[in-house]
Structures are given as C-alpha cells and as structure tokens.
Amino acid sequence: MLQGExxxxxxxxxxxxxxxxxxxxxxxxxxxxxxxxDNTPRATPMDFYMDKRSNDFNIYVGPAPGRKVKNIEExxxxxxxxxxxxxxxxxxxxxxxxxxxxxxxFLREGDKEFDKVxxxxxxxxxxxxxIIPEKIELLDYDxxxxxxxxxxxLEF
Numbered sequence: 001m002l003q004g005e006x007x008x009x010x011x012x013x014x015x016x017x018x019x020x021x022x023x024x025x026x027x028x029x030x031x032x033x034x035x036x037x038d039n040t041p042r043a044t045p046m047d048f049y050m051d052k053r054s055n056d057f058n059i060y061v062g063p064a065p066g067r068k069v070k071n072i073e074e075x076x077x078x079x080x081x082x083x084x085x086x087x088x089x090x091x092x093x094x095x096x097x098x099x100x101x102x103x104x105x106f107l108r109e110g111d112k113e114f115d116k117v118x119x120x121x122x123x124x125x126x127x128x129x130x131i132i133p134e135k136i137e138l139l140d141y142d143x144x145x146x147x148x149x150x151x152x153x154l155e156f
Contacts, residue, residue: 010149017152021057021138024094025050025082033061034079035071043081044068049121057133057156059096060117062125069106069127076104078131095137105130132156 012020031048034041049060059080063069072078077099084092098104107114107128117128137153144150 010147012143012146012148012152014154017138017154020140020152021094021136021154024092024138024140025057028082028084030082031059031061032081033063033068034081035068035075036077037067037071037074042067042071047122048082051120057096057136057154059131059133060121061129061131062121062123063127063129065127069129072104072106072129076101078104080131091139091141093139095135095139096131096133097135098131098133103132103134105132 029047030045032043032045034043036042044063046061046063050058051060078097080094080096080098082094082096084090105113107117107130109126113130114128117130118125121128133156135153135155137151139151141150143152
C-alpha cells in the first residue's frame with residue numbers, strides 16, 4: 001500500500017475497480033515490458049493478449065527469444081506499463097508488477113497450457129509468457145470526478 005496515498009473515502013470499491021481495470025485493458029493492445037539484468041534495465045514494447053473468457057487479469061505475450069527472455073530467466077521481476085496516448089487529452093496509465101517464476105511462466109510447445117494460450121495470441125509462437133499480476137495500479141484523473149483518488153490499486 002502506498003503510505004498516505006489513500007483515505008477510506010478515496011478508495012474505489014474493489015468490484016468497481018476490477019471493472020475499470022478490465023475496461024482499460026480491453027481498449028489497449030500494446031504494453032511496455034520492463035526487465036532488468038546486471039543492473040541494466042530494458043523496456044520492450046509488445047502486443048499483449050488476455051483470455052476474454054476468464055475473469056483473471058493474466059496477460060500473455062509472445063516474446064521472441066532474446067535479451068528480455070534472458071533477463072526474466074535471470075531476474076524474474078517485471079514491471080509493465082500500459083498507457084493512454086497523451087493526444088487523447090486524458091491522463092491514464094497502468095502499472096503491473098509480477099515477481100517470481102510462479103508469476104512469470106514461460107510456455108513452450110508440449111506444455112500443459114501452451115495450446116490454449118496459442119489460440120488467444122495472434123500468430124504462431126514458439127514461446128509464450130504468462131504474466132500473473134501481483135499488483136495492478138491504475139491512474140486516471142477522471143476518478144477524481146467520482147470522488148476517488150486518481151491512483152487506485154489492486155493487490156493479489
């Protein structure tokens with residue numbers, strides 16, 4: 001929890017926040033996946049997918065083998081940024097964090113979930129990454145109009 005950021009009245013009810021998060025994610029297709037290894041950060045724009053039939057917030061990407069995959073294998077801590085372009089006139093953004101190999105699951109052909117996830121993502125992939133969020137932070141200045149803090153978060 002962000003110290004001093006919220007009072008009880010600033011917090012959006014959890015179910016309402018979940019709906020706002022789902023709406024935000026449904027309208028976007030690109031994220032920035034941030035990884036780090038040997039104190040060298042890397043931010044990679046990628047397309048992302050979610051299982052529309054599920055109520056979870058799992059995110060799927062199809063990473064090409066390379067630096068980001070190596071970084072995650074060496075340091076399984078990621079941060080994801082998803083934002084609304086500034087030319088829309090809105091200030092909105094999302095930060096997702098996930099840590100540990102149980103939250104960052106590489107799927108390869110033959111793995112239990114691979115075929116299911118392959119149907120969710122666009123194009124044939126040899127490697128898929130399932131990201132299970134630990135925390136989702138949603139910033140939206142429009143929340144203030146409804147009496148909530150502009151920054152809301154959901155922890156799992």
